[in-house]
Amino acid sequence: MIAKVDLEEVLQVAGRNGDFAEVFMERSTQTRVSMEAGKIERVISGRDQGAGIRVVRGENTAYGYTTDLTRDGLIKLAHQVAVGGQDDAQNSKLSTESGDMSNNVETAGKTGFEIGAGLKAKAEAQTEGGAVPGAAETPTPIVLQKRESLVSLPIEQRPDKVGIDRKVALVKEAEQAARSKDEQLIRQVSAGYADIIQQVTIANSEGVYVEDERVRSRLVVHVVASDGKVIQTGYDSAGGTKGFELFEEVKAADLGMRAAERALLMLKARRAPAGRMDVVISGEAGGTMIHEACGHGLEADLVQKNLSVYAGRKGEQVASELVTVIDDGTISGKYGSFRFDDEGNPAQRNVLIEKGILQKFMYDRITSQKDGVNPTGNARRETFRYRPIPRMSTTYLAPGEHSPEEIIRETDSGLFVRRMGGGQVNTTTGDFVFEVLEGYLIKDGKIDEPVRGATLTGNGPEVLQKIDRVGNDPGFTIGTCGKDGQGVPVSDAQPTIRIPDLVVGGILEDEGDN
Amino acid sequence: MNRDEKLVSSELVAAVIEEAKDRNVEHAEAFFDREEELSIEVREGEVENLKIAQDAGLGVRVIQSGRLGYAYTTGLTRGDVVGTLEAALANARAASEDAYYTLPQPAKNYPELDIDDSSLGEVSLEEKIELARRIERSGRSFDQLVRITEQVSYEEVRFEIAIANTEGISLTSKGSFCGGVAAFVAGKDGDLQTGFSVDFVRKLKELDVEAIGKEAASKAVRMLGAQRLKTKRVPVIMDPYVVASFLGMMASALSAEAVQKGRSLFAGKVGERVASTEVNIADDGARPGGILSSPFDGEGVPTQRTVLVEGGVLQGFLHNSYTAAKDGVSSTGNAVRGSFQSPPQLGSTNFYLSAGKCKPGEIIRGTGEGFYLTEVMGMHTANPISGDFSLGAAGIWIHNGELTTPVRGMVIAGNILELLDRVDAVGSDLRFFASKGAPTIRVANLTVSGQ
Numbered sequence: 017m018i019a020k021v022d023l024e025e026v027l028q029v030a031g032r033n034g035d036f037a038e039v040f041m042e043r044s045t046q047t048r049v050s051m052e053a054g055k056i057e058r059v060i061s062g063r064d065q066g067a068g069i070r071v072v073r074g075e076n077t078a079y080g081y082t083t084d085l086t087r088d089g090l091i092k093l094a095h096q097v098a099v100g101g102q103d104d105a106q107n108s109k110l111s112t113e114s115g116d117m118s119n120n121v122e123t124a125g126k127t128g129f130e131i132g133a134g135l136k137a138k139a140e141a142q143t144e145g146g147a148v149p150g151a152a153e154t155p156t157p158i159v160l161q162k163r164e165s166l167v168s169l170p171i172e173q174r175p176d177k178v179g180i181d182r183k184v185a186l187v188k189e190a191e192q193a194a195r196s197k198d199e200q201l202i203r204q205v206s207a208g209y210a211d212i213i214q215q216v217t218i219a220n221s222e223g224v225y226v227e228d229e230r231v232r233s234r235l236v237v238h239v240v241a242s243d244g245k246v247i248q249t250g251y252d253s254a255g256g257t258k259g260f261e262l263f264e265e266v267k268a269a270d271l272g273m274r275a276a277e278r279a280l281l282m283l284k285a286r287r288a289p290a291g292r293m294d295v296v297i298s299g300e301a302g303g304t305m306i307h308e309a310c311g312h313g314l315e316a317d318l319v320q321k322n323l324s325v326y327a328g329r330k331g332e333q334v335a336s337e338l339v340t341v342i343d344d345g346t347i348s349g350k351y352g353s354f355r356f357d358d359e360g361n362p363a364q365r366n367v368l369i370e371k372g373i374l375q376k377f378m379y380d381r382i383t384s385q386k387d388g389v390n391p392t393g394n395a396r397r398e399t400f401r402y403r404p405i406p407r408m409s410t411t412y413l414a415p416g417e418h419s420p421e422e423i424i425r426e427t428d429s430g431l432f433v434r435r436m437g438g439g440q441v442n443t444t445t446g447d448f449v450f451e452v453l454e455g456y457l458i459k460d461g462k463i464d465e466p467v468r469g470a471t472l473t474g475n476g477p478e479v480l481q482k483i484d485r486v487g488n489d490p491g492f493t494i495g496t497c498g499k500d501g502q503g504v505p506v507s508d509a510q511p512t513i514r515i516p517d518l519v520v521g522g523i524l525e526d527e528g529d530n
Numbered sequence: 531m532n533r534d535e536k537l538v539s540s541e542l543v544a545a546v547i548e549e550a551k552d553r554n555v556e557h558a559e560a561f562f563d564r565e566e567e568l569s570i571e572v573r574e575g576e577v578e579n580l581k582i583a584q585d586a587g588l589g590v591r592v593i594q595s596g597r598l599g600y601a602y603t604t605g606l607t608r609g610d611v612v613g614t615l616e617a618a619l620a621n622a623r624a625a626s627e628d629a630y631y632t633l634p635q636p637a638k639n640y641p642e643l644d645i646d647d648s649s650l651g652e653v654s655l656e657e658k659i660e661l662a663r664r665i666e667r668s669g670r671s672f673d674q675l676v677r678i679t680e681q682v683s684y685e686e687v688r689f690e691i692a693i694a695n696t697e698g699i700s701l702t703s704k705g706s707f708c709g710g711v712a713a714f715v716a717g718k719d720g721d722l723q724t725g726f727s728v729d730f731v732r733k734l735k736e737l738d739v740e741a742i743g744k745e746a747a748s749k750a751v752r753m754l755g756a757q758r759l760k761t762k763r764v765p766v767i768m769d770p771y772v773v774a775s776f777l778g779m780m781a782s783a784l785s786a787e788a789v790q791k792g793r794s795l796f797a798g799k800v801g802e803r804v805a806s807t808e809v810n811i812a813d814d815g816a817r818p819g820g821i822l823s824s825p826f827d828g829e830g831v832p833t834q835r836t837v838l839v840e841g842g843v844l845q846g847f848l849h850n851s852y853t854a855a856k857d858g859v860s861s862t863g864n865a866v867r868g869s870f871q872s873p874p875q876l877g878s879t880n881f882y883l884s885a886g887k888c889k890p891g892e893i894i895r896g897t898g899e900g901f902y903l904t905e906v907m908g909m910h911t912a913n914p915i916s917g918d919f920s921l922g923a924a925g926i927w928i929h930n931g932e933l934t935t936p937v938r939g940m941v942i943a944g945n946i947l948e949l950l951d952r953v954d955a956v957g958s959d960l961r962f963f964a965s966k967g968a969p970t971i972r973v974a975n976l977t978v979s980g981q
Contacts, residue, residue: 064604
């Protein structure tokens with residue numbers, strides 16, 4: 017990649033009008049293998065490289081990226097971002113004046129470029145006061161210093177050292193195991209393997225310099241089963257910040273069989289009843305609900321824009337005393353783990369809610385400065401094509417004291433959720449909806465018949481207050497979390513919990529299955 | 531050969547085909563995509579985020595001994611061309627054989643479409659910032675109850691693509707689109723509600739920024755005081771945005787790929803009634819002004835209008851070259867490319883439910899008690915294979931043919947086939963939300979679950 021000394025120059029150019037400048041360089045290689053209809057259909061490999069430059073000034077951010085990773089390419093982009101996308105002729109003119117800050121501010125004003133009224137006001141104030149930092153003298157040189165990480169994310173078998181044939185064999189193993197569950201009823205199996213090696217270099221005008229390599233692998237199996245009348249699907253997945261060793265811990269065949277069993281089970285299930293009922297969510301279900309119904313509302317950008325139900329509630333009891341929620345990017349091997357976040361801040365363990373009391377929000381640099389706190393290592397971006405924003409890493413509800421068996425035994429009737437699907441939350445109101453992939457009725461304290469098509473709806477803060485049992489059996493799942501059009505890998509977990517009186521969407525009992 | 535020589539557009543894809551022929555590759559295809567993106571987010575009249583981006587990349591697809599391989603790169607030199615081609619060939623060796631893999635031949639005619647707005651390059655950044663500010667102002671001044679700007683942005687994309695293959699196709703195309711997004715929060719007595727609006731167009735002069743701001747603001751304000759009601763089975767009137775969301779789920783089920791792989795709920799039903807007679811659905815990759823309109827698809831096949839459902843009767847499916855070869859029919863020009871990072875997929879272009887005759891106001895007035903559904907949550911959790919959905923729902927309750935109380939936190943559940951079968955009124959207000967278009971519709975009786 018680009019030499020450190022060249023990055024110092026790029027930052028100098030980019031940051032000449034700003035409070036803060038940053039370069040995020042990325043080189044990634046990916047492999048994807050997928051199988052469907054009994055064939056290895058797609059074998060795809062690719063190289064993706066580019067850099068994003070960000071300049072922050074007051075509350076305004078300019079961001080640009082390019083796939084041209086040469087020194088010249090980056091300097092050109094730095095000029096563009098520094099002046100907010102004016103044309104090249106303008107840039108070259110500005111670059112000749114880069115020694116004189118006050119002149120630049122003026123020039124920017126004259127060309128009419130202003131990142132908002134606030135910036136213009138600020139520029140004027142500086143010019144009038146005559147105390148432009150660094151004016152009429154050489155700007156303070158940026159000296160980059162490398163940060164080392166304390167987080168250990170060992171990779172045993174780098175995916176680029178594993179032949180394509182082994183990846184193909186893995187996908188076939190999962191596919192065949194799924195098909196073997198029932199040759200008749202299983203109509204379609206698709207299995208997909210993917211790996212990525214993402215090498216990043218992050219440097220900023222405050223001297224931070226970080227190099228990191230993130231290696232992730234995953235395997236996903238989808239099964240379609242049909243008896244001719246009803247079509248149902250089953251799904252299972254495994255993934256981690258790991259290399260090919262992941263598939264020594266998680267057997268591809270087991271994944272395929274579990275997905276197939278789920279599809280076959282749902283084929284027999286009748287539709288879930290609609291209405292309010294007690295819901296027990298298994299530890300096996302993963303923490304999608306904590307991620308959606310609670311986690312997003314604790315991301316500082318949403319909080320600061322007043323788009324979160326948790327805004328202004330730090331120190332308050334926002335959940336039942338049984339509830340402790342932690343976001344931890346440092347757990348070895350988890351899909352949402354990293355050594356440094358995408359601003360170069362070290363990954364951290366952050367206790368967000370402790371025994372029901374709101375302790376902390378998740379921050380990136382901009383939001384942490386606004387609140388006058390330290391960054392929490394939650395600044396993440398999908399690729400160099402995006403600016404970083406506050407995101408979760410591995411989010412979980414801390415285990416409690418009850419055994420899952422005990423919790424079910426103490427529930428007269430309701431819904432037992434063994435596997436949760438996707439969900440969505442409106443952070444402003446806290447309203448959420450989740451799908452249940454594998455659900456059962458609870459009758460007389462026992463798990464009874466399976467039901468399909470159920471969804472859980474409710475309000476995040478209300479649900480957190482209502483949780484009255486927390487089990488001792490945490491289970492993790494993986495996902496790709498979407499926010500502002502960016503997808504990032506996350507993991508989440510929760511133990512078995514009970515939520516009394518939750519709205520289950522389904523169908524009215526009296527209308528049957530038509 | 532100079533491996534460091536930088537190539538662009540038609541030169542680059544021609545170089546791939548040249549190198550492929552030198553290596554006796556049976557079939558090869560190269561796809562180049564360059565995009566320039568501008569995004570301006572404003573809040574309280576200030577530009578909070580500005581994004582300028584340039585992205586370019588190359589994707590190479592090969593068919594060798596009936597096996598398909600794909601590789602891509604952001605590197606654009608002669609050396610990258612060779613490396614990517616060789617990676618694609620290596621990937622093909624690991625894939626399964628399939629006799630139906632094929633690349634299209636050049637066509638005689640391609641639709642002539644006006645998809646590039648050169649004025650985007652002439653309008654200054656300051657003027658575009660002002661467009662974003664106007665979206666915000668029109669929303670914030672709509673009503674004093676509009677309190678927070680959640681998101682307001684102006685966005686534009688300008689692109690250039692080039693496709694070449696060993697069968698003789700060599701095509702280039704330039705295009706652009708622009709649009710605005712608005713989301714506001716309205717507040718009253720501690721209750722906060724959000725409203726959202728989006729519009730993307732081909733021509734900057736067609737962009738009505740004030741309408742975007744007002745629509746988002748009015749949606750937020752009208753939801754204030756929303757409550758959860760008791761579970762009830764009533765007629766549900768869906769606004770165009772909600773119907774368009776459902777269409778996303780239908781589009782995948784109407785692809786020949788889903789049929790051939792046994793995961794379409796429409797499989798084996800061509801010629802049968804699959805929806806009420808009010809329902810007409812089409813895909814039109816050559817639709818004038820359509821956001822996904824293009825003279826040719828992701829493989830270089832001319833685009834066209836394909837009728838999928840007419841008078842409730844299923845007419846056929848969407849095809850690319852592969853599914854068409856397998857079924858012995860012609861491609862409908864539905865090979866779509868998300869980016870150079872993936873091979874072309876079978877997908878929809880401008881996909882829409884055709885307008886009916888009823889005025890939306892009349893549909894509401896003609897409904898004694900019902901639910902006017904304006905927002906669904908969790909559409910991505912709906913199952914396109916089974917057609918089952920269970921979604922969070924918000925909207926306005928209808929009493930005596932009038933919109934009355936705002937409602938939130940409800941759930942609607944059912945199956946898409948049942949829903950289509952129960953459509954008993956289709957509005958005249960067809961509207962596109964980017965690539966999906968729909969009018970208002972009424973569905974006779976759905977369970978709306980609440981307390």
